[in-house]
Amino acid sequence: MKYKLIFLSFFFCFFYLGCTERNLDLVTGNENLKVFQNIRIIVGNGTIIENGALAFENGVIIYSGPQSDMEINSNAMIYESAGLTMMPAIIDTHTHLGNSVDSLTRDLQQRASIGIAAAMSMGTDDLGTPLEFRVNPPSQSARYFSAGRGITMPEPGRSEIPHWVTNENEAREAVRAEAERNVDMIKIWVDDRNGQYEKLSPDLFSAIIDEAHTLGLRVSAHIFNLDDAKELVESGVDVLAHGVRDQDIDEEFIQLVQNHPDLVLIANLPSSGRVFDYDWLEYHLTEDQLIDLRTNNIERPEMEEFFSIQARNLARLSDTGTIIALGTDGNTFWAPHIEMEEMVFAGMNPHDVIIAATKNGAELLLQDDLGTLEVGKSASFILLNDNPLADIRNTRAMVSIYLDGNEIFNAR
Numbered sequence: 001m002k003y004k005l006i007f008l009s010f011f012f013c014f015f016y017l018g019c020t021e022r023n024l025d026l027v028t029g030n031e032n033l034k035v036f037q038n039i040r041i042i043v044g045n046g047t048i049i050e051n052g053a054l055a056f057e058n059g060v061i062i063y064s065g066p067q068s069d070m071e072i073n074s075n076a077m078i079y080e081s082a083g084l085t086m087m088p089a090i091i092d093t094h095t096h097l098g099n100s101v102d103s104l105t106r107d108l109q110q111r112a113s114i115g116i117a118a119a120m121s122m123g124t125d126d127l128g129t130p131l132e133f134r135v136n137p138p139s140q141s142a143r144y145f146s147a148g149r150g151i152t153m154p155e156p157g158r159s160e161i162p163h164w165v166t167n168e169n170e171a172r173e174a175v176r177a178e179a180e181r182n183v184d185m186i187k188i189w190v191d192d193r194n195g196q197y198e199k200l201s202p203d204l205f206s207a208i209i210d211e212a213h214t215l216g217l218r219v220s221a222h223i224f225n226l227d228d229a230k231e232l233v234e235s236g237v238d239v240l241a242h243g244v245r246d247q248d249i250d251e252e253f254i255q256l257v258q259n260h261p262d263l264v265l266i267a268n269l270p271s272s273g274r275v276f277d278y279d280w281l282e283y284h285l286t287e288d289q290l291i292d293l294r295t296n297n298i299e300r301p302e303m304e305e306f307f308s309i310q311a312r313n314l315a316r317l318s319d320t321g322t323i324i325a326l327g328t329d330g331n332t333f334w335a336p337h338i339e340m341e342e343m344v345f346a347g348m349n350p351h352d353v354i355i356a357a358t359k360n361g362a363e364l365l366l367q368d369d370l371g372t373l374e375v376g377k378s379a380s381f382i383l384l385n386d387n388p389l390a391d392i393r394n395t396r397a398m399v400s401i402y403l404d405g406n407e408i409f410n411a412r
């Protein structure tokens, strides 16, 4: 079936022929209808369309499919994009964003500028944090999600933003307080930090999970040990915000995860200690920031073992069909592009990594209109010079970025 866009005349804009903003500003064109043609589309749902076309109007995708099935007879803005690859904008499901209007605005705008459509701040958002940005975001920013103040046992010396609870009443009360703030998820920490602290016991985290589920909220757990991961999955936790880090997972755990098919694992790998390419950040960082990055860009073989455990665990869970999402922890806006490289290095294939970084993240954040490039979804995508399925580092070869149909960045 042919999809027809019926308008009056053709307009072609070639990326590499000095197309200027003025040329794009069609006098007779429908500025709200844009067509990218002759592109490879990584849809995000497992489908790849070679020689594809994508059209969107008022920020919503109205065609995504083979070029040959689309007849354009229109005065839409047409971007002749031969050789380019389009993928959905990225979702970072585990970050720790700024708590002030200024810092959070910067964090969300920087993320947008590098192809991140949404970011979840995981449990370190104090009472002064402008959670209202979720409804009224700053201009040109990634969508913002927050787990508010997370819940843990007392951890003196660490962040005092989370709730410190020592009994079931306090634990349930903390969940209710966050539900009152209308957070997007409940975050808990189950980690004795190398024997320094008492960690949340199964009694307490079971109560938290129970209270959260009663209130319609999901629970995401910071974990370190395999044993805790098992207890949490058995207790019905919804999200593991890290992989198992102390040892290789066993058959029992894999079975347990398979018995909980809705469980989401945020891969959140540590650095593999390799040297990385940062040249692609020249557009996005200051000279000083780049110098700093490059100075510290050395091989760190001591990190290999810690990475390897989590890499093997991630690859095994990915192979057995666990839902994997991308998360980077911390507050480095460009980190998802490095994390995707690390996920491939860990043993996942590039296509699965892209799905983790797009569709799975969008589903985790309950964003029906993000994550894939299908009809009816938001026009939130990255246009790339090279194919990331061939080399995942090509997610950095950004030609342009659109979020909700608005051009956020272009390298022309």
Ligand SMILES: [Zn+2]
Residues within 6 Å of the ligand: 094, 095, 096, 122, 329, 330
């Ligand atoms: Zn974290």
